[in-house]
Amino acid sequence: MSQDGDDARTLLSAAAEQAVELAVLGGRHGRRQFIQSVGAATAGAALASVFPMAAARALAQDRPGPLEKRDLKIGFIPITCATPIIMAEPMGFYKKQGLSAQVLKASSWAMIRDISINGETDATHMLSPMPLAISLGVGSQSVPYVMPALENVNGQAITLHVKHKGVKSAAEMKGFKFGVPFDYSMHNFLLRYVLAEAGVDPDRDVQIRAVPPPEMVANLRAGNLDGYLAPDPFNQRAVFEEVGFIYMLSKDIWPGHPCCAFAAKREFAEKMPNTFKAILFAILDATQYARDRSHRKEIAAAIAPRNFLNQPVEVLEQVLTGVFPDGLGTTRNVPDRIDFDPFPYQSMAIWILTQMKRWGYLKADVNYRKIAEEVFLAAGCREAMRALGQKAPDSSVVKHSFALGKTRVFDPDRAEDYLKSFAISRT
Amino acid sequence: MRRDRLRVIAVSALLGLAALVVWQAFAGGQPAGRGVPGPLAVAATAGHMLANPFYNNGPNDKGIGLQLAASLARLGVGWTVASVVAIMGGVALGLSPTLYRAVNPYVQVLKPVSPLAWMPLFLYTIKDSSQSAILVIFMSSLWPTLANTAFGVATIRRDYLNVAAILQLSWWRRLVTVILPAAAPAIVAGLRISIGSAWVAIVAAEMLIGGTGIGYFVWNEWNNLALTSVIFAILAIGLIGVLLDAGLSRLSRRLAYTE
Numbered sequence: 001m002s003q004d005g006d007d008a009r010t011l012l013s014a015a016a017e018q019a020v021e022l023a024v025l026g027g028r029h030g031r032r033q034f035i036q037s038v039g040a041a042t043a044g045a046a047l048a049s050v051f052p053m054a055a056a057r058a059l060a061q062d063r064p065g066p067l068e069k070r071d072l073k074i075g076f077i078p079i080t081c082a083t084p085i086i087m088a089e090p091m092g093f094y095k096k097q098g099l100s101a102q103v104l105k106a107s108s109w110a111m112i113r114d115i116s117i118n119g120e121t122d123a124t125h126m127l128s129p130m131p132l133a134i135s136l137g138v139g140s141q142s143v144p145y146v147m148p149a150l151e152n153v154n155g156q157a158i159t160l161h162v163k164h165k166g167v168k169s170a171a172e173m174k175g176f177k178f179g180v181p182f183d184y185s186m187h188n189f190l191l192r193y194v195l196a197e198a199g200v201d202p203d204r205d206v207q208i209r210a211v212p213p214p215e216m217v218a219n220l221r222a223g224n225l226d227g228y229l230a231p232d233p234f235n236q237r238a239v240f241e242e243v244g245f246i247y248m249l250s251k252d253i254w255p256g257h258p259c260c261a262f263a264a265k266r267e268f269a270e271k272m273p274n275t276f277k278a279i280l281f282a283i284l285d286a287t288q289y290a291r292d293r294s295h296r297k298e299i300a301a302a303i304a305p306r307n308f309l310n311q312p313v314e315v316l317e318q319v320l321t322g323v324f325p326d327g328l329g330t331t332r333n334v335p336d337r338i339d340f341d342p343f344p345y346q347s348m349a350i351w352i353l354t355q356m357k358r359w360g361y362l363k364a365d366v367n368y369r370k371i372a373e374e375v376f377l378a379a380g381c382r383e384a385m386r387a388l389g390q391k392a393p394d395s396s397v398v399k400h401s402f403a404l405g406k407t408r409v410f411d412p413d414r415a416e417d418y419l420k421s422f423a424i425s426r427t
Numbered sequence: 428m429r430r431d432r433l434r435v436i437a438v439s440a441l442l443g444l445a446a447l448v449v450w451q452a453f454a455g456g457q458p459a460g461r462g463v464p465g466p467l468a469v470a471a472t473a474g475h476m477l478a479n480p481f482y483n484n485g486p487n488d489k490g491i492g493l494q495l496a497a498s499l500a501r502l503g504v505g506w507t508v509a510s511v512v513a514i515m516g517g518v519a520l521g522l523s524p525t526l527y528r529a530v531n532p533y534v535q536v537l538k539p540v541s542p543l544a545w546m547p548l549f550l551y552t553i554k555d556s557s558q559s560a561i562l563v564i565f566m567s568s569l570w571p572t573l574a575n576t577a578f579g580v581a582t583i584r585r586d587y588l589n590v591a592a593i594l595q596l597s598w599w600r601r602l603v604t605v606i607l608p609a610a611a612p613a614i615v616a617g618l619r620i621s622i623g624s625a626w627v628a629i630v631a632a633e634m635l636i637g638g639t640g641i642g643y644f645v646w647n648e649w650n651n652l653a654l655t656s657v658i659f660a661i662l663a664i665g666l667i668g669v670l671l672d673a674g675l676s677r678l679s680r681r682l683a684y685t686e
Contacts (some may be wrong), residue, residue: 078650105487107637107646111556118554141551214650241652307488310651 032132056406068272072101072279075112075121077181079231080319081152081212081260083299084286084340086309090302093286097278103308108212109182116265116365117143123264126150128344129352131263133184138362144266147344148280148377148384149287151260155319155338156187156250157235157236158194160222160227162243170198174260179211179219181370186259189355190250191229196424197405202359203426214226220244231259232338233311233318238327245327249337254402256341258348280384284344288390290340297349344381346372347397347412354419360426368415464635464655472655473662487647489639489641491660493529495667497639501557506625510618513569515683517614518606529579534573542567542628546635556636560629567628568621579613580606608682613681619672626668 001260059318072094076082086103088094089267094101103413104121106112113134117122131145160167180188188210192202202208211219216234219225221243228234229250238244250257269276287296303309309316318324322337350373352405356362378396385392400410407421447466454465477672480492487495520527542563549559583606591605633642641664648656 102486105636105637105647107643111635111637114550115556118550118556120556214646217652218649236650305484305488306651307485310487310647310653312651420643 003160004406016264043406046148055065065273065274067098067278069122069275070098070100070188072099072122072275073120074101074103074279075124076103077109077112077125077213077231078105079260080233080303080309080316080338081155081231083290083303084151084283084342085125085262086303087290087299088282091286091289091299091307091413093282094279095287096206096285097282099275099278099282101279103265107214109185109210113140116263117141122268123262123276126188126261126263127182128258128261128348129184129186129189129356130182131261132213132349132352132371133356135266135375136366136371138356145263145375145376146181146266146269147261147263147375148269148276148380149262149283150258150264150344151287151342151350152281152339153256153258153341153380154249154251154336155259156190156229156231158191158227158229158247158250159220159244160236160247161223161225161236162245162327164226164247167247170194170200173198173226174200174205176226177207177209177224179209179216179225179230181213181230182210183361186250186257186352187229187231189359190253190257192355192359194253194404196228196250196422199424201424204316208265217241217243233315236315236319236324237311237402239325240312242327246324249334249401251334251336253404254400255336256339256400258344258352261344263340265388277384280381281388284381284384284388284390287340287342288388291378293321294367332345342381342385343393344376344378345393345396345400346376346378347400349408350397350412350415351378351400351410354415356417357427358422358425370414378384464622464658467656469655469662473659476656476659486639491644491663493643494639494641495663498633498641499667501561501633501640502564502622502625502629505561506568506622509565509568509625510572512565513572513617513621513677514576514607514614517617518580518602518610520573520577521583521610522578522606524581527581534570538570538574540566542624543631543635545631557638560632560636560640563632564625564629568625571620572617575581575617575620576610576614579617579681582613583609594639609686611682612679612684615675615682619675619679622675624669625667626664626671630664 011065074085076085084093089103104115106115109130111126112124113130115121116126117140126147127147128147128150131147134140134143135145136142137161157221164176178191180191182188188208191208195202195206200206209225212227213231213234216225216228216230217237220228220238221241222296227244227247235244235246239246250259262280264276264279290299297317297320300313300320304311304313304316311414319338322332322334324337325331350368353362353366353368353371375389376396382392382394382396397412399412402408402410407418410418419425451465454463456466476491480490483493513630520530544565546559549562550556552564553559583636587605587609587622588601591601596604629640630642630645633640634646637643637646641660645657645660648654648660
């Protein structure tokens with residue numbers, strides 16, 4: 001899609017939304033009264049059922065007003081994907097936006113989901129498929145979520161137990177027991193993709209289990225797992241502990257694939273637009289800082305302590321700088337092993353939805369594009385990035401290229417055809 | 428009598444020492460950082476942690492003292508509430524054979540359920556992880572006290588109840604001056620089992636919910652494969668368990684009576 005078309009559509013939808021608001025609710029004042037009288041959740045649901053009132057609108061104001069809430073709790077899982085969310089606390093990025101934010105470590109993705117839905121955290125680190133799944137009520141109660149920024153791209157790997165050092169292709173992995181962090185994760189979808197492309201049916205020929213990331217190395221050591229597609233530092237930690245080797249980096253499956261994200265309930269974004277915007281600014285700022293490779297060692301030291309990742313600094317440096325031993329005796333230098341790029345392309349969401357469909361997590365027919373637009377707040381992220389003086393892509397929907405597989409290009413406009421092109425699929 | 432005691436202490440100390448030596452020999456045979464850490468490494472970690480047990484570096488990094496205190500606070504609330512409910516329920520069941528037989532099948536179905544199995548349901552309905560953990564403690568300490576109280580009350584000598592009836596004591600006085608004291612040894616035995624199983628459950632519950640607590644501490648150290656800390660935490664958990672049990676054992680000795 002061209003830039004002009006996209007911009008025009010944004011303008012048009014903004015104008016339409018304002019008109020809707022004025023007509024239905026009697027302007028901003030009326031909206032507030034409406035929300036107060038029926039409760040925000042009901043109001044949100046009522047409005048969303050009639051018009052797609054995205055929380056992106058809250059992000060569109062030029063100057064954020066006063067913060068509705070200063071003391072915030074932000075949930076995270078101790079993995080390097082969460083680097084911007086975590087480092088923003090010790091390195092002062094939240095404080096810079098006037099926020100007093102505490103990051104809270106959770107033990108599993110199910111826990112991250114539940115404490116976020118329960119409101120014990122205000123905003124949270126999530127796997128990028130999670131806000132889509134939760135908004136759709138797949139594997140969860142249905143709660144509308146928004147995801148205004150990715151945390152990282154790349155940065156995952158397939159790690160195998162040292163006893164499988166001879167394995168050269170995914171076709172040799174029949175009978176393996178694999179761990180992934182959560183059903184609704186890029187890890188699950190990428191692992192299934194790799195296996196299926198090699199003719200291994202991920203539901204019949206192997207076992208894939210959800211294992212919380214911090215428990216993966218212990219499970220690999222115990223021989224409970226033959227391997228995993230997991231977030232770092234747990235791939236590198238397996239090498240460090242001499243129990244595993246890095247079989248394949250995730251960037252060699254889909255270069256620039258999304259992974260973790262920053263998300264919040266739509267209710268939070270709509271009730272506290274200024275706070276929501278301030279957190280987003282803090283995270284975009286931190287992401288930009290993390291993007292600069294010369295800062296990576298400093299960041300590794302900031303997030304290593306027990307309060308955050310609780311990992312050896314050495315391992316985190318190997319992950320973040322991309323200079324690392326792979327467990328097979330070679331030291332590799334892959335600068336983009338992990339990268340931090342916040343822009344949540346809606347086409348990424350569409351790919352995720354096709355895979356949810358492909359593997360039977362999503363049974364109903366859904367409008368990929370509409371859901372992607374409601375959850376992945378690309379326009380909001382773009383405006384916030386530009387307000388911070390960062391470069392942001394003009395288009396929210398692009399084609400994605402894969403490094404592996406039969407169909408190398410994913411065209412979001414032809415998602416159904418893409419889905420039908422797979423030989424192994426549960427649809 | 429005294430000589431016996433001395434002999435027991437000597438044998439016990441020797442066994443402990445032998446275990447430590449075997450452990451150290453087994454652990455020392457492996458290169459540093461690999462395999463199971465030995466007692467010396469654990470002692471070093473223990474010294475380090477006990478030097479400053481109450482430090483607070485934010486929500487995810489607190490001293491071992493604060494972690495244990497958080498777990499004990501959860502235990503205290505969950506176990507106390509469960510005990511009150513279980514004693515009241517147990518008295519009712521013990522006094523009425525009909526009620527006992529009517530309720531028993533349900534209790535038998537619920538009793539073998541691991542308290543942790545309730546966790547997802549609690550999280551979904553209560554919508555608060557900390558309260559859910561307390562409810563897990565509640566569930567784990569409910570059944571032993573309930574069963575023991577019902578048994579204790581049901582087996583009170585009829586004479587006591589008959590005397591109370593003749594004296595025309597009020598319902599409340601009969602409960603406080605006759606039934607509860609008479610059933611007290613059985614009730615306290617139930618409370619002892621309860622607090623033990625609650626302390627066992629809390630570690631697992633805290634590993635699930637995160638936050639502060641000794642269970643979460645174990646999980647957090649496990650995720651860094653810091654086994655010395657894990658072993659130290661295991662010892663601390665065991666020691667606290669002994670202290671809890673000893674406290675109730677004292678109470679039970681004070682409440683014991685001979686007929």
